[in-house]
Structures are given as structure tokens and as C-alpha cells.
Amino acid sequence: MHTRLFGTSILALTLASVLSSACTKSGENPGTTGTTGAGVRVSQIDVGRSLAADKTVNANTNSFKPNDTIYASIATEGTAAAPATLKARWTYQDGQVVDESTQMIAPTGNARTEFHISKPDGWPAGKYKLEVFLNGSSAGTKDVEVER
Amino acid sequence: MGIFDRKSDKPPESRPDFSNVRSGGSSTAPAEPQPTGTIGSGRTYVVVKGDSLSKIAKREYGDANKWRAIYEANKDLIKDPDLIYPGQELKVPGA
Numbered sequence: 001m002h003t004r005l006f007g008t009s010i011l012a013l014t015l016a017s018v019l020s021s022a023c024t025k026s027g028e029n030p031g032t033t034g035t036t037g038a039g040v041r042v043s044q045i046d047v048g049r050s051l052a053a054d055k056t057v058n059a060n061t062n063s064f065k066p067n068d069t070i071y072a073s074i075a076t077e078g079t080a081a082a083p084a085t086l087k088a089r090w091t092y093q094d095g096q097v098v099d100e101s102t103q104m105i106a107p108t109g110n111a112r113t114e115f116h117i118s119k120p121d122g123w124p125a126g127k128y129k130l131e132v133f134l135n136g137s138s139a140g141t142k143d144v145e146v147e148r
Numbered sequence: 149m150g151i152f153d154r155k156s157d158k159p160p161e162s163r164p165d166f167s168n169v170r171s172g173g174s175s176t177a178p179a180e181p182q183p184t185g186t187i188g189s190g191r192t193y194v195v196v197k198g199d200s201l202s203k204i205a206k207r208e209y210g211d212a213n214k215w216r217a218i219y220e221a222n223k224d225l226i227k228d229p230d231l232i233y234p235g236q237e238l239k240v241p242g243a
Contacts, residue, residue: 039196039234055176081181081196088173092164099171107177108194115173124164 040084040107042139044075045132055112062144066122070144072115072130080106087133088115093126195236201229208240217241 048057049068057073064070072088083104090098099117123146130142193204201215209217219229221239226232 055174076177079194079196080177081199083179083181086175092166094163096163096166098166099169101171101173103173103175104179105175105177106179106181107175108181111175111177113173113175113177115171117169117171119166119169121168126164 039078040076040080040105040134041078042074042086042132042134043077045130045140045142046073046075047071047130047142047144048073051114051116055114062142064123064144064146066119066125066146066148068123068146069116069118070123070128072132072142074113074115074132076105076107076111076113076134077109079108082106085133085135086113087136089131089133090117091129091131092124093128098128191240192237193240195232195234195238197234199232199234201226201232204238204240 046057046060048059048061048071049064050058051071051073052058055073057071070090074086074088076084076086083106085102086105087100087102089100092098101115103113103115105111105113125146125148128144128146130144132139132141193208195204201218202212205215205218206212215229218238218240219226221241225236225238232238
């Protein structure tokens with residue numbers, strides 16, 4: 001009896017899983033219509049002082065000098081059927097938003113997106129935080145420090 | 149002067165000014181979805197979660213009712229036009 005009930009449950013779960021992962025011909029299924037960047041995820045966030053041609057940072061560091069340009073390289077995986085929004089928000093230790101930049105991406109596999117910030121009169125010493133958002137949801141943070 | 153009128157001897161803390169920060173960015177990914185390839189006079193399309201034949205037809209031809217053209221070109225892959233799966237590579241004839 002228990003075995004039969006267990007088997008029936010497994011069958012029901014399997015059917016539910018198959019049905020939920022399949023797409024439909026004409027129905028508008030709100031549960032599976034996440035086309036905007038639905039297949040994209042942030043896999044890595046690096047920061048450094050310079051970028052390579054493939055938009056990776058040349059040397060990861062979280063320590064910067066006041067006159068450095070700070071680069072963030074964000075690795076994403078997956079394919080986007082519609083453009084996904086990648087946003088980088090930099091904040092200072094007192095909570096001030098230093099900069100916020102957004103890029104639309106429609107990757108078809110692994111991709112790198114870079115954001116960079118600079119300040120002509122030099123960065124105030126202190127701690128900064130980079131937060132990366134994918135389609136409005138936080139996808140990771142990175143702490144950096146500017147030292148005199 | 150009352151004690152409540154007394155001002156602090158400390159100078160007011162000045163907040164750093166970030167109004168002149170310059171920023172930019174770029175990506176190896178395109179800003180718009182790209183076709184995945186070309187086969188004959190059409191091309192291929194990789195199904196993603198949430199897709200349906202009519203949605204793909206709407207996107208590729210501007211007419212959702214042309215889903216049957218995609219279905220006919222992919223009968224070897226699609227057993228039931230109501231069921232397509234993420235990752236399937238579909239031929240989109242004449243797109």
C-alpha cells in the first residue's frame with residue numbers, strides 16, 4: 001500500500017515537472033514567460049585597475065589609489081531571448097551613491113560586461129561597495145577600498 | 149546663552165562630492181537578441197523558457213498565426229505543436 005502510494009506520488013511529481021518545464025503553443029502562461037533575461041545569471045564579479053580585450057580585469061584587486069579608474073568586470077552565463085538589464089551601483093562608506101550605470105545585454109552564452117568609474121580630482125579615501133543588479137534583483141556585491 | 153544654544157566646537161563634517169564622477173561601460177554581449185545562425189533561406193532559433201510557436205512566429209514574422217510554418221519545418225523535432233522545450237533549435241523558414 002505504501003509502495004503504491006509512493007509510486008503514485010513520484011509519477012504525479014514527474015508529470016507536474018514535465019508540464020511545468022514545457023512551453024505551450026498559444027497559451028500565455030505567466031509562470032513561464034520570463035523571457036527578459038530569464039536565462040541569464042551573473043556568475044562572477046571582478047574589480048581591478050585595467051581591462052583586457054575580452055573585458056576581464058588584468059589583475060583582481062580591491063585596493064585602489066585616489067587617481068585610479070576602477071573597473072568592474074561582470075561575467076554572465078546563459079542566453080537572453082530579450083535584453084536583460086545589468087546595473088552597477090557604487091556607494092561610498094557613508095551611504096552616498098557614487099554612480100549608477102545600466103547596460104542592456106542580450107547574451108547568447110558566456111559574456112563579460114564592464115563598468116568603470118573615475119574621478120578627475122581623485123577618490124576620497126575610504127570604503128566603497130559595488131552592487132550588481134540583474135533585471136532589478138541584486139546579483140552580488142564587491143567591496144573595494146581607496147587608500148592614500 | 150543657554151546650554152541648548154551652544155554650538156559644537158567641531159567643524160561640520162563635509163560629505164565627499166561625487167558629482168564629477170565619470171562612468172562608462174561596455175559588453176561582449178550584444179544589446180539586442182541575435183539570430184543564432186542561418187540554414188538555407190531561413191535561420192535557426194533556440195527555444196527559451198516561456199516560448200511557444202506562436203510567440204516565435206510573432207517575433208520572427210510579425211504574425212503569430214504563422215506558427216504552422218515553423219511547425220512544418222520542424223516536424224522531425226516537434227511531435228506536438230503545443231509542446232516545445234527550452235534548448236530546442238528550430239528552423240525558421242524564410243525569416
